[in-house]
Structures are given as C-alpha cells and as structure tokens.
Amino acid sequence: MSLDTRAPETTASRAPRSARPARRPAVERRPVLGAFAVLGYIVMIVPILFVVAAAFSGGDSLKFPPDSFSLKWFVAAAAYKPFMASLLQSTELAALATLLALVLGVPAALALERGRLRGKAWVQGLFLSPLIVPELVVGLALYQQLIAALGVSSFAALLVGHTALLIPYAVRVTGASLALADPFVEEAARGLGAGPLKVFTSVTLPLLRPGIVSASLLGFVTSFNNVPLSLLLQGRKFATLPVTMLDYVQQSYDPMIASMSTLILAATVLVAMLAERAVGFAKIFGGINR
C-alpha cells in the first residue's frame, strides 16, 4: 500500500525540502546503484521500442534496420481474420470473466472484511489459492476435467478458468479499499434508520468504488493478456488473441506480429492513462502487493 500513500505526498513533501540546498539527482550520487538501475530499465524498455520500430517496416521479413518505412503491416494485421476474430473473443472473455469475478468476489470481500466469522484466514486462503497454483497447471486440470471428461465447451472452460484466476484480485483489491474505510460509518447509517439495502447502496458501495474500478481494470488486462491458462483450453471455435499471436510467430517470420503488438501497446497505454485518471496508476498495483 505504500505506493498509494506516497503518490499524493510528493508535491507536499517537496515544498519544505526546496528550502534546503538543491539536491543532485539520485543517479548521480550513487554511481554503482545508478548503473544497475539504467541496465534494468534498458532490459525492461528497449525490446518494446524495437517492436514498435519493426512494426513500421516495409520489408517482408523481420530485419534490422528495416528496408523501408511503411504502414502495410498494420493494414495486414487489421485485415488478418484470425487476429480480428480472436481480438473480439478475447475482449468478450475478459469482460465476462471480470464481471463474474466481481459478482463473486465483492460480496466475499465484504463478508471477509465486515463479517464476524471463525476461520476467516482459511476462507481468505481459499479465495487466494488460484494465485498459488501455476496457471498452466490450472489450464491442464480444467482441460482434463471439464473439456475431456465432461465435454464442456472451450468457451465455458475458459470462462471458469479466467474467473477463478481473477477472483483473488477482486477479493484482495476491493477488500483493501474496504479495509481503509471506517466500519462505523455503516453503523452510523444504520443507527440513523437506514435499512440494510440503503446502507449498502448509499454507504458501502461508494466506499467500494475505487476498489471495484481498480479490480476491473486489473482483471480485464490480466485476462486479456493471459497465455498459460488459455493455451490448453482454447479450441478451434474459440481462440484468444495472445495465443493466436504465439501460433503466428511459429508459422511466419514477417513483421505483422510487430504491428499487432504495437496496436496492443497503444491500447495498453490508453488503459494506463485511464487508470491514472480514475484511481491513480500506482494504486492499482498497491492493492495486490502488500
């Protein structure tokens, strides 16, 4: 949670410091740490920049520097049916799984934060358990038990898997925003004569809102980008975008993947900016990393 407590403070805490002699930037003062940090950023960011550069290539194979500048691979990616079909299906799956995870997870977070229950730690552990088992293993288990043994459709199995994966985020992130709020506000509303439904809609729900927004954004992105879970569960009728892209890399060495990746990058930047405006970018991750 320290991420979000810090963010709003930066402007306030800078004011008194400016009275002291100006500090030099941290990187200059600590050359060894600074060198490690620069290398770290290079590893994180540089490959992404080269994906963008390759996307504007005019050549037919991935080559650097590209032979010519062109937008033709963007046009090709937008016209490539498997990409567009799986883009729609991934969006649909991510939206439904996020919704379902919230519908199941928010009441659970409410009960865990506000309920008088014995064995709370166990129930909490149960809700977080899908995070501990490797996703590929969950995918294999659901493939064997739902698709192979019961004949469930690929889409239904994907929905179950993705929802199970997102529930821990929903419970944790909304629980964190609830834990920050004073439960006596709800008691007070009750004491003033509000019924349980009225208390929920006019007090609890507004308290939950930042958590729900964070959990929705995080859930959607997590599901949309998922590979290990979708890998074994998707079938001929229903395919997700990341797995379709992986298959394409195996077949062809042309820069179409770079263009598709650049489009995804642009959309992700948009989501990040949306998150920044809605709840604060760093806050989204504050809730899952305590």
Place this chain on the structure above:
Amino acid sequence: MLSKKSALMLLAPGVVFIVLGFCVPALMLLFAPPGVTAGDVIARLGRMLQDPYDLAIIWRTVGLGLLVTVLSVAFGFPIALLLARSTSRWAGLLLALAIFPLLLSNVVRTYGWLVLLGKNGVIGQIATALGLPAPQLLYTETAIVLGLLQLFLPLAIISCYSAVAQVDGGLEDAARGLGASRTRALWTVTLPLSLPGVVVAATLVFAGSTTAYTTPYLLGGSNQRMLATQLFNYSSVSIDWAGASAVAIIMTALVFLVSAASAALAGRKGSVA
C-alpha cells in the same frame, strides 16, 4: 458489522465456485486424469526423476529460475531504492515506466527479443557490420534469462519499493552521520530493514519464472525445454496425460516449496509481508 448468517450467504457463491471450478479439478489432476490412474501418474513421476533428459529439464528450470531471481533483485532493488529516495520530478514518471510493463502483454514484451536477437536482428546486424560472425543468441539459455528478467523485473521493483519506502530515510542519514560509508549504510541499515520485501520479490519472481510459458516457448525453442514447455508438449503434442500430470506435480511442488520457505523466513524475521 454483518451478522454471521448474511456473511455466510455473501461468501457461499464464491466458495462454491472456487471449490468446484478450481480446487476439485486441480486435485483430480493428481488423482484421476482421464483414462489414467493415480498409480500411473506416480510411477511416471518416479521414472521422470531418474531419467537424465527429464532431470536436465528440471534442473534447467530451477537453475534459470534462480538466476533470474538473483538478477531481478540485483537490478530491481537499486531501482526501487533510487525511486523511493529520489526527490527528482522525474521519479514519478520513472516509477510509472517501471510498473507499466505489468499491464502489457507478455507476448508483446517477449517478441521484442526476437527483433533484437533473431537471425537478421539488431545484434546480428551490428556484428555483421563490424565484420564479426553473427552470434547465435536466439534459442539459447541466455535469451530465456533476458526474456524472463524483462518480464519479472517490474514485479521485483514493486515489492522492493513497498519495503524500501517504509524504511525511514533518517536511519540512513544517522548511520552516515555516525561515520558509515554510503555503501556500509546500505548493506547494514537499508537492506536488512527492507529484507521482507526482498524476500517477497524473490518468491514472486522465482514462482513466475519457473512456470512461465511464453518466454521459453518463443526464446528457448525446442532444444532449450523448460518444465512449462514440456508440460504443453505432453498434453497437446504427444497426448500423454500421465506425463503432463507428473510435470504439473513437479511444477506445483516447486512453487509450493519456495512459497513455504519464504513464509517461514518472513515469520522468523517477525514481519509478515
């Protein structure tokens, strides 16, 4: 506060879903894959642990996982420390830049290494321009390590950042004022106090890098198999359920072992992460 009855009613749908949609299938994986008995799975697991080819895959997974963990902390901790202590106006942007990759698809992030390390990639072209033979970088363990480091560094930074930000910067100043060098203050004050966060970072990175699929698939190819790519191979190419289950058990056991060790370590330090 909610009454016991309404709390249970709120919990019930979620509990039922997790138990039926996750716990039961995950346990069945161990005891009853379709058409195979638990005995077959255990026997297969036993043979795997004696077979040199399978053991090489297990050790490669563990070894690369440990290497990526050490590197992630070595690069992630300095970044977290500098960001947490910096008064620069760029710190906020740099923090956002470190977190942003977590939102971006692993396929997109990993594909960058194909552009860099591939046959006609950036590094190969530079080598050729210099008159050197183009090095084989793709489909090597080096490529896998670079790819995994890129993937998990943001996670390490966030965990270390939470811990470092909670350590009072005044303590470092005090150590410095008492005559400790900057390096000594870091190693004897800041690092020990932020150790719980470092342990969390290491656990998350190890669990993630030993179970990641996209990276070894794209950057390791078929000659640098890891447990994740081997599991896919058994379940989708050779349709060997006992083999797939056995690999799944090894992968899960590895993650559980490390999580338990880290929880024990955190408990002993008297602080829970």
